[in-house]
Amino acid sequence: MLFDIAISIFAQFRMRQNIEPAWTFGGGTALMLQIDHRESHDIDLFLHESQSSFLPYLNPETQGFVLTQLPDDYAETAGTLKLAYKDIGEIDFICCANILENPAHLKTVRGRAVRMETPAEIIAKKIYYRGGSIQTRDMFDLAAVIHTYGIDYAAMALKQCGRERLQKARASINSWPPEIVAAANSQLMVRGRARALIKDSQSLSSAAIEKALASLTPPQKTD
Template sequence: MIEVHSRRPSEWRRLFAIAADLIDQLREKAGGFEFEWSFGGGTAMMIHINHRESHDVDIFLDDPQLLGFIDPSKSQLSFSTGPAAYDGDGTRFQKFAFEGLGEIDFIVAGALTGTPFEKREVEGRSVWLETIPEIIAKKVYYRGAEPRPRDIFDIAAAARSHRAGVVGALRAFPDRVARTRERLAELNPEFVRRTIAQLMIMPDYEEMAADSLATATALLEEVLSPATSS
């Protein structure tokens, strides 16, 4: 897929506009069917806490049959900005990459937490914006076996801003959390630190960035420790 330099300012607004238009086309092609979708991932987290620039837009769908309507190999779609590449498996995801902008991912995945999203206005559109505990739960559940440095930074940022909610959400998935914790222990700390340093981190989170691996690890260890009652 197309590489977008992590130090480049985010074009998430343009990506979201393209994604919103694709959702409108999807609804029309599905005969007006009112399917459920939510806006999640790193960009949604950025909207919540402004921790770093993010270069992709993740849209979560509740029905794999919807993917066929936004697969360019099967469906006629119109784009204000055409994708440089696209990929999908027909059941779990459909990805679009845009030169110089980033990526849009349509992902089929159900909610993992009791309060997965909240109604917010994003770029003039009312959307279900995923909560930070939901965003982190999905990162650990689906990507914990191969966490990227930006995922580690996101977990660390969430530990600072929404620790109790994230810990509570992750306690529902101890096996996935343990797998992620084991994987973090195998990583080269210096590689993680240098890679995170290349992210466009917002001023309020710059000071904590270098310790992201330790912070994320401590959060996961708290999840795995026996819960105490006061």
């Protein structure tokens, strides 16, 4: 439902502005559709940072878009537009740069071809943009990617975040009491074999960060 609403917003924007925004579908729901690890209903749509001027014109409240259901709440900041639907989820339009050279591939979602972000890009964005305040579900998502594709795949993606952001993410991950992480992730609507990751998500995330850091060229010493 929320995906269809987001597509309708883009369509009405295109008709009015005669511009086709370049966007990718990422975040937890896009990851769910690729690795089937947990339930997720929020829709995260990423536009390039150069398109931040589009955000006011994607707002149904100010633009009078005709939608099957209007949001219950709105929040707009520099670079983001959030549409909240009570008891359903959120649609987030986010302007930011990609992390990886090849961040997305074509996938079919509800009969429509879209550029869906790869699992590598999804976890890289989590670490690059909010690794310093990482949440328990982010660790679960990272652990699920490691479980599906291997730690080398995850570390190669995270390496692109750079040393400073990796170090911040490491500190944030290690600051969480393990019992809190496990308790919080046990509340997720976890699917299938991913249930085994609930207790290991923190340690797996930390291991991937360490592997990514170890693969970086050591900083040059200065006299």
